[in-house]
Amino acid sequence: MSRATQFAGPEAAEILAELSTLRERDAPTHGGRVLSYVYDSGLAELDALARDAAELTRPLNALDPTTFPSVAVMERELIGFMRKALNGPATKLGGGPVVGSVTSGGTESCLLAVKTARDLWRAEHPELAAKLARAGKRPRLVTPATVHAAFQKAARLFDLEWDPVVCEPDGSVRVSGFEQKLGADVALVVVSAPAYPNGAIDPIAEVAGIAKEFGLSCHVDACFGGLALPWWPGLAPWDFRVPGVTSISADLHKFGYAPKGVSVLLHRGRRRHRAQFFATTSWPGYPVVNPTLLGSKPASPLAAAWAITKRLGNEGYAELTASCVRSAETIVREASLIRGLSVWGAPSGPSIALVADESLPEAERVDPHHLADELATLGFRIQHQPGFTQPGGVRLPHTAHLTITPVTEGTLPELVDALRAAADAVRGKPQANPRLELLGLRALGYAPKRDGGTFRVPSPDAAWRILRLAGAGGDGGKASSLPGRLAPLMALAERLPAPVAEAILSELLARVSEP
Template sequence: MLERLAALRAADAPTHGGHVLSYVYDPGLAEVDELAAAAMRAVQPVNGLDPTTFTSVAVMERELVGFARAVLHGPTDGPDVVVGSVTSGGTESCLLAVKAARDAFRARHGDRPGVRPRVVVAASAHAAFRKAAQYLDVTLTTLPVDPASGLPDAAAYVAELDRRSVDGGRDVALVVVSAPSYPHGVVDPVAEVAAAAHERGVDVHVDACVGGWVLPFWGAAGGGQVPPFDFAVPGVTSISADVHKYGYAPKGTSVLLVRGRDRQRRQFFATTAWPGYPVVNAGMSGSRPAGPLAAAWAVSQALGTEGYTALTARCVRATRALHAAVGQLDGLRVVGSPTGPLIAVATDESVPAERRVDPHVWADAARARGWVLQPQPGLTQGDGTRLPHTTHLTVTPVTEATLDDLVPALAASADEVRGVGRPDTSGVLAALGAVSPAPAAAGGPALAAPTSDEMWAALLTALDTDGGSPRRGTGAVLPDRLAPLMAVMESLPGPVAERLLVEILARVAEPLDDAAPGA
């Protein structure tokens, strides 16, 4: 079985070595990986559900939360004491922050007919908040960001804070700002938004899932000034920070820190209303593995502030080098002025069409050379402005060691596709349009959505995968070139594009007809 697993893993994108500039965070230190693996193995049978039975869980969580609190300047006593918990990842941390704010809003305001608590986010906020709104029955208000800088306007947050609901009262339960936002790598105006929200008694969550374990060390590592974003900012009430990103721990561990014990307790679930053991959970799950916690605890304790600062310095140098390299590529540009190790690259519209480089076509050319960049579709915002489609680069410490190969590959890829336009999506849209319900006439019946099989057949036709399905080799469904799929996603109505994504992911994991245990 281990030989089979090794064969399956051989088909994966490489998790080490810096050739994948998204999803994985490689410190370039084999001993860190070895330490994490040993820590996970040591607690493999432990159930994190009950830290009173498995007391090691309580100690590790306490010390990991304490480390995060220290680097994010959380008070250690008094009514503003910062407390926290370890979750399975950034999405769970964000969901819990929304739940706590929703429940606090309901406790303060009681039953107000027709009024649902609102969460105000920027368009660049992580999709986890859209999931939270759907799961937790809150209204999400999305603010546009500037297409040039990727930043939201603090004044727009203030306007939403002051907007009255149907009963004349305020209905904002939480505002969310990012440090930095994943799509563009820029830090939102945290201090300005937090000041306005604090004045109005509204909670503020800082989504530092990607930045929480690197921005605290960025300045000391030579990266320059970081805009204020943590608990040193008055009005910030919670912060999410993923240890499995720039904390260099295995997936999945995140820390959710909250200002004030009473506020943090609202994220918990507890019940005695059944005949079994009393149930109390700090997060979404009941039983939970202790392995990721142990690995995160061990890695953070071993690296400490000095180790994280040294690794961040490597990120700083690599990020600067890539900024400069992209700046030399005719037809491409870096979006905004990122703070931290994330870069978004878009087409430079200021040059003639024959000199422009499409970032998704560029990413496909780089993939053919062995470098995996992450395409991001464009977005038309609620105010009608258009965010350009981009390619995302996550820079990690190991990136510095790859620059002599990476930079020429990026340049050669740009040269190869310069002047090449986006893929033609007309045939794709025709294939998908044939199975997508047309809008119902005003007052008429809703038209049935396509079945899974209809959507799948249209996808295979649209992407010209030659009958590709989970039966093929490793289970890969998507073609090697992602630019056509990204272009299709942007062209389709949102619900159809989302339905298509569901079908892709669901089909990848479907059992094969001839699958059997041990086969």
């Protein structure tokens, strides 16, 4: 009797058939109809190459490149490709050679950039670190308010004070805002290339120059744009050409077109890179040396990214980026012609955000969240972004985000028509107003009264009851049933105190996968 016949579960074919059925409910990952989360090159050849490279390396454990030397070769060559793309020196000129590591994704790259800077800051300022600790204070992480949320996570994990620079209503950030915040207690300054919410590139050269004058580390978060901006025309230097930039993160699983999850974190100089490592011989097992947060990790994403960069090369990425440029220019132009709708800020890359044109009367405006909901009924998915009130009261508007990829060009006529039709369908419809939900939450003490006051964070069960009010669990109360339209939920989230909104949204995600 073969070993397989002893298994109690269904046959392999049945399992795969079940998985295929589950996948039918997923948003399409190819074809350009989902303008967030997925990065489709439009080249079936690259998908096949990534699949085959991943399968060849599937059994490997990238924890130990001395046991699996192919891992070291692929990482070395991938870092070399990225160093060249980001204009990093390979010699000691300009502060040292640019070196780095491959990580599991943008969040890990960002976390490691913060952890590295914090450790170097502690080593260089032991007396100030002790003084802050005695006063119950922490070193600061200074970023624009539009920086990716991964840096808030990093601040919490690594015991830093996140100190955001207030942005203008269009999402841009002024250099003077950084100047006012920099000081000896700053462990790291971060700027974005571009900022995900609005697609704008921060004033990197100016901020990095000021950070260098203060002797501070300056990280460029290019997780989103790091494999598109090197070939985007008309941009001022934003990478390692800029003096004062000490590290850059860039995701290969975005515009590198590799499968999730693979990113790189590059540092200017070996000392900075080595500060990223965790190493210990203080236990009776094998010596542990981890360049990243993970120990055991798959080699398949690394192999796929390595294979794709070798296949595309500089010319291939330039060609794919040129397609994104054409699409972005078209969408900016066409969206600006839709009455009641505007492009938020000044995008300089493959990220565009749409906002209601507040120069018009309310009856003529197009609410971006209603637009996104309506667009979904026409076969295109764009991303809801809630409004955000910054410290000091300057408000950033609620918007809808579009990620532009090479396949967007093939759907442009249909996408533009759908944008026009969706705008016509919702023009004049005011932003969702969760008035009844807010009244109930105020009565229960989960939201402040209109004249202010305290609030409490809901328990998991209470958060689920609130979500039911917002339309979740509509399919017989099943947790896996999400609201059909997200505009009301987004409106509720942005009107609640952040701890309450975060508890509610955490509960939504938790319930989706709860047995």
